[in-house]
Amino acid sequence: MTLLSIRDLDIALPVGADRLYAAKHINFDLAAGEILCIVGESGSGKSMSANAIMGLLPQGVKPVNGSITFDGKEILGLSEREMLPLRGGRISMIFQEPLSALNPLMRVGAQIAEVFEAHGALNGAERRERALKLLDEVGIPDPDAAIRAYPFQLSGGQRQRVMIAMALALEPDILIADEPTTALDVTTQAQILKLIEDLRKSRGMAVIFITHDFGVVADIADRVIVMQKGEIVESGSADDVLLKPQHPYTRALIDAIPRLTRGGDVEEVKHTPILTVEGLQKTFSTGSGTLFGKRRVVKAVQDVSFELYAGETIGIVGESGSGKSTVGRCIVRLLDPDGGRVLMDGADIAHMSGAELRDQRRKLQMIFQDPFSSLNPRARVSRILTEGLIAFGTPKADAQTKARELLELVGLDASAMMRFPHEFSGGQRQRIGIARALALDPSIIIADEAVSALDVSIQAQVLDLLAELKERLHLSMLFITHDLRVAARICDRIIVMQKGRIVEAGPVGKVLHDPDTDYTRSLLDAIPGQDYERALAEAE
Amino acid sequence: MKDFWKRFRYNRGAVIGLFILAFVIATAILAPVLFPQSPWKMVQRPFLPPFTQDGLMLGTDALGRDVMAGLAHGAYVSLLVGLVSTIVALAIGVPVGALAGYFAGRTDDALMRFTEFFQTIPSFALAIVLLAIFQPSLTFVIIAISIVSWPPVARLVRGEVLSLRTREFVEAATLSGLGNTQIILRHILPNALPPIIVLASLMVAQAILLESSLSFLGLGDPNIMSWGYMIGAARTVIRTAWWLSFLPGMAILLTVLALNLIGEGLNDALNPRLTRKSE
Numbered sequence: 001m002t003l004l005s006i007r008d009l010d011i012a013l014p015v016g017a018d019r020l021y022a023a024k025h026i027n028f029d030l031a032a033g034e035i036l037c038i039v040g041e042s043g044s045g046k047s048m049s050a051n052a053i054m055g056l057l058p059q060g061v062k063p064v065n066g067s068i069t070f071d072g073k074e075i076l077g078l079s080e081r082e083m084l085p086l087r088g089g090r091i092s093m094i095f096q097e098p099l100s101a102l103n104p105l106m107r108v109g110a111q112i113a114e115v116f117e118a119h120g121a122l123n124g125a126e127r128r129e130r131a132l133k134l135l136d137e138v139g140i141p142d143p144d145a146a147i148r149a150y151p152f153q154l155s156g157g158q159r160q161r162v163m164i165a166m167a168l169a170l171e172p173d174i175l176i177a178d179e180p181t182t183a184l185d186v187t188t189q190a191q192i193l194k195l196i197e198d199l200r201k202s203r204g205m206a207v208i209f210i211t212h213d214f215g216v217v218a219d220i221a222d223r224v225i226v227m228q229k230g231e232i233v234e235s236g237s238a239d240d241v242l243l244k245p246q247h248p249y250t251r252a253l254i255d256a257i258p259r260l261t262r263g264g265d266v267e268e269v270k271h272t273p274i275l276t277v278e279g280l281q282k283t284f285s286t287g288s289g290t291l292f293g294k295r296r297v298v299k300a301v302q303d304v305s306f307e308l309y310a311g312e313t314i315g316i317v318g319e320s321g322s323g324k325s326t327v328g329r330c331i332v333r334l335l336d337p338d339g340g341r342v343l344m345d346g347a348d349i350a351h352m353s354g355a356e357l358r359d360q361r362r363k364l365q366m367i368f369q370d371p372f373s374s375l376n377p378r379a380r381v382s383r384i385l386t387e388g389l390i391a392f393g394t395p396k397a398d399a400q401t402k403a404r405e406l407l408e409l410v411g412l413d414a415s416a417m418m419r420f421p422h423e424f425s426g427g428q429r430q431r432i433g434i435a436r437a438l439a440l441d442p443s444i445i446i447a448d449e450a451v452s453a454l455d456v457s458i459q460a461q462v463l464d465l466l467a468e469l470k471e472r473l474h475l476s477m478l479f480i481t482h483d484l485r486v487a488a489r490i491c492d493r494i495i496v497m498q499k500g501r502i503v504e505a506g507p508v509g510k511v512l513h514d515p516d517t518d519y520t521r522s523l524l525d526a527i528p529g530q531d532y533e534r535a536l537a538e539a540e
Numbered sequence: 541m542k543d544f545w546k547r548f549r550y551n552r553g554a555v556i557g558l559f560i561l562a563f564v565i566a567t568a569i570l571a572p573v574l575f576p577q578s579p580w581k582m583v584q585r586p587f588l589p590p591f592t593q594d595g596l597m598l599g600t601d602a603l604g605r606d607v608m609a610g611l612a613h614g615a616y617v618s619l620l621v622g623l624v625s626t627i628v629a630l631a632i633g634v635p636v637g638a639l640a641g642y643f644a645g646r647t648d649d650a651l652m653r654f655t656e657f658f659q660t661i662p663s664f665a666l667a668i669v670l671l672a673i674f675q676p677s678l679t680f681v682i683i684a685i686s687i688v689s690w691p692p693v694a695r696l697v698r699g700e701v702l703s704l705r706t707r708e709f710v711e712a713a714t715l716s717g718l719g720n721t722q723i724i725l726r727h728i729l730p731n732a733l734p735p736i737i738v739l740a741s742l743m744v745a746q747a748i749l750l751e752s753s754l755s756f757l758g759l760g761d762p763n764i765m766s767w768g769y770m771i772g773a774a775r776t777v778i779r780t781a782w783w784l785s786f787l788p789g790m791a792i793l794l795t796v797l798a799l800n801l802i803g804e805g806l807n808d809a810l811n812p813r814l815t816r817k818s819e
Contacts, residue, residue, distance in 0.1 A: 368708040387713070388715075436716070439716070
C-alpha cells in the first residue's frame with residue numbers, strides 16, 4: 001500500500017543560484033513499513049526533496065510543479081496551519097546534528113513532553129509516562145535519570161536516540177532521517193541503524209533515509225534512489241542498484257567507496273625512524289577546583305609512544321574522544337604536551353620554543369579537517385600559499401612561482417592564485433590546504449581527518465592525490481581518521497587508540513583482518529556495509 | 541563590495557540615515573562658507589522667533605546670536621568630536637582586546653581587570669570628573685570621551701579574537717611559521733572587522749550625545765559653539781522661547797538617529813546570515 005507518492009516534483013532555487021532547480025522531476029512512492037534510501041553527494045538535492053515533504057524549504061526555495069500525496073491527500077501547498085498536525089504527528093524527522101537540534105536549556109523529558117503538548121495530546125502525568133516509555137524503547141540506559149538530563153549531559157549517540165524518541169512520540173507513519181548517523185562514531189552508528197531497523201519492524205513505520213554512505217545504504221535499505229544534481233538518475237531495489245548499477249554515476253559512486261578488503265602484503269618498509277614519539281602525555285582540566293565548582297580532569301593522551309619511519313603512512317584511528325587529534329596537535333605543538341618527547345632528527349620538539357621551534361616545525365606540516373574553516377576567508381589563494389615562504393625569508397617573486405607550481409601539483413589551475421577561498425568547492429579547497437602544507441617542503445605531513453568532510457567521490461580523489469604526492473615527494477604521513485575504510489586505503493600501519501591510550505598497533509593487513517584486541521574487533525564489526533562489500537568482491 | 545551595497549540598500553532605514561548624515565556632514569563642511577561670521581556675534585535683537593525675518597530663518601537666541609549659524613557650526617563640532625573620539629577609542633580598545641583575546645591566560649586577566657576598572661565607573665560621571673581635572677578645551681573633551689568609551693570595544697574585540705584564534709586557518713598560519721603580530725594583523729583582525737565597524741558607527745552617535753551632555757552642563761569648550769551648549773544656554777528660557785532648546789535638540793536627535801540607522805544597516809549588510817527574512 002502506497003503511503004506517500006511524489007509525482008513530477010520540481011523545486012526551484014532562488015534566481016542567481018548555480019542551477020535553476022534544487023530538484024527536478026522527482027518521482028517516487030513509499031509503502032508502509034519500507035525503508036527508502038536517498039543517496040547522493042552534497043548539493044544533489046536529496047535533503048531538499050525530503051524537506052519539501054515536510055513543507056520546510058528554506059527561504060526563496062519553492063516547489064513549482066508536481067504533487068505530493070500522503071495517505072490519499074495532496075499535501076503540497078497546504079498552509080502552515082494545515083501542515084501542523086502532519087508535522088511531528090504523521091510525518092516526523094530527525095537531523096544530522098542532534099546537539100543543535102535539541103534545545104540546550106531544556107531537560108530531555110520536557111522536550112519530549114513538548115511534542116505532545118504541541119499536538120494537544122495527553123495530560124501532564126501521562127506525557128511524562130509516555131516520555132519514559134519512549135526513552136526506554138529507543139534504548140537509553142536508565143530512562144529515569146535521562147529524562148531529567150540536559151542535552152549536553154548525554155553522549156552523541158544518546159542525543160540522537162532522544163531525537164528519535166521525540167520523532168516517534170506521536171507514532172508517525174513516516175520517519176524522515178536526514179543523515180542521522182553522519183556525525184556519529186562507527187560503533188554508535190551501527191547501534192542507531194539497528195534501532196531504526198527494529199522500530200520499523202515493531203511499528204510498521206515507513207522510513208526515508210537520506211545518506212551519502214553506500215555502506216549504510218547496503219545495511220538498511222529496501223529500495224534506493226540515487227540523485228545527482230537535482231535529478232533521480234537511478235532507482236530500484238537495494239540489491240539491483242547496489243550490485244547491478246546501471247547508471248555510470250551510480251557506478252562511479254560505488255567504485256569510490258573505500259574498501260576494507262586489502263591484502264596484508266605490505267612490504268617491510270625501511271626502518272629509519274624520522275619521527276619518534278615517546279611517552280606523550282596531555283591532560284586537559286576545566287574548572288578552577290576551588291570554591292567555584294569541581295575540577296574536571298580529562299586525560300586526553302596517556303603514554304603514547306610510536307615511531308614513524310621515512311616514507312611510511314601511519315593511520316591513527318579511534319572514536320571521537322579517543323585522543324587521536326590531540327596526539328597530532330601535540331606533535332606539531334599546536335598544543336603543549338604535558339610530558340614525553342617528540343624526537344625529529346634527534347631534536348626534541350616537545351620542549352622547544354621560539355625561533356628553534358619555528359625552524360623545526362617547517363618540516364612538520366598539517367592538513368586540516370574542515371576545508372571551509374581552514375582557509376582564511378579574507379585572503380586570496382596567492383597569499384595563503386606564499387605567506388609561509390615569505391615568513392621564512394623567500395623573496396616574494398620566488399614564492400609566487402613556487403605557489404603556482406604547488407597549485408599545479410595538487411591539480412588546480414594557476415589562475416586560482418587571485419581568487420578567494422569561497423569561490424572553490426570543498427574538494428578544491430582541500431587541495432589548496434594540501435598545497436599550503438607542502439609549501440614549506442616538509443618531510444612529515446599530519447592529516448587530521450583530512451577527507452572526513454568530503455563526499456565519497458571527492459574523498460577518493462583527494463586520497464589518491466595524497467598517496468601520489470607522498471611517493472613523489474618522499475613524504476611520511478600521520479593520517480588521523482575515525483574511518484577505518486579510509487585508513488585501509490592509504491596507510492601502511494595502523495594505530496588504534498581508545499581513551500587516550502594506544503590499544504593496538506601493527507601493519508594494516510594484521511589490524512584489519514586479524515586484530516588482537518576486542519576493541520579493534522568491535523570497531524571493525526561496526527563498519528556498515530560489510531556483507532555488501534563481500535558480495536561486491538565476489539561479483540568482481 | 542557590490543553585494544554589500546545591495547544588502548545595505550535593502551534596509552530602507554539605513555538609506556534614510558545615510559541621507560540625513562550626508563546632509564549633516566555637508567552642513568558642517570559648508571558652515572564657514574554659508575555663515576562666514578562667527579556664530580558668537582550678535583546680529584539682531586534677542587529672542588527673535590523663527591521665520592520672522594529674512595536672513596535669520598531660525599531667529600536669534602537670548603543674546604541676539606543667529607541660531608541657524610550656531611546649528612551649522614555646531615554640526616562641525618559634533619561630528620568632529622564623534623569621529624575623532626571614536627577613532628581614539630578604537631585605537632585603545634582594539635589592541636587591548638586583541639592582545640587579551642590572542643594571548644589569553646594571564647595577559648587576558650590583567651588586561652580585562654584593567655578594562656573592568658573603567659567599566660565599573662559610570663561613564664558619564666567619569667567624563668565629568670576627567671573634564672573637571674583637565675581644562676575644558678575641545679581636545680580634552682575628545683580625550684575624556686575616548687577614555688570612557690573604549691572598554692566595550694576591547695570587550696567585543698576580545699570575544700571575536702578568542703573565537704577566531706582557535707579556527708583552523710589561524711592554526712595553519714602558526715604552522716607556516718608566521719609571527720604573532722602577523723597572525724593578529726593579517727588573519728584575525730580582518731575577520732573580526734564587521735562587528736567592530738558596526739560598533740564604531742554606534743559609538744560615534746554615543747560620543748555626540750556625550751559631548752552634548754557635557755556642553756549642556758557647561759563642561760564643554762567655552763569658545764566653541766556646540767549643540768549641547770545651545771540647549772544648555774536656552775534652558776532658562778524654555779517657557780518663553782522653547783525653539784531655542786528644541787532646534788538644537790532636533791539636530792542631535794536626527795544625527796544620532798541617522799547613525800543608529802546606519803549602524804543597523806551595516807549590521808545587516810556585514811552579517812548576512814543574521815539578517816531577518818529576505819522577502
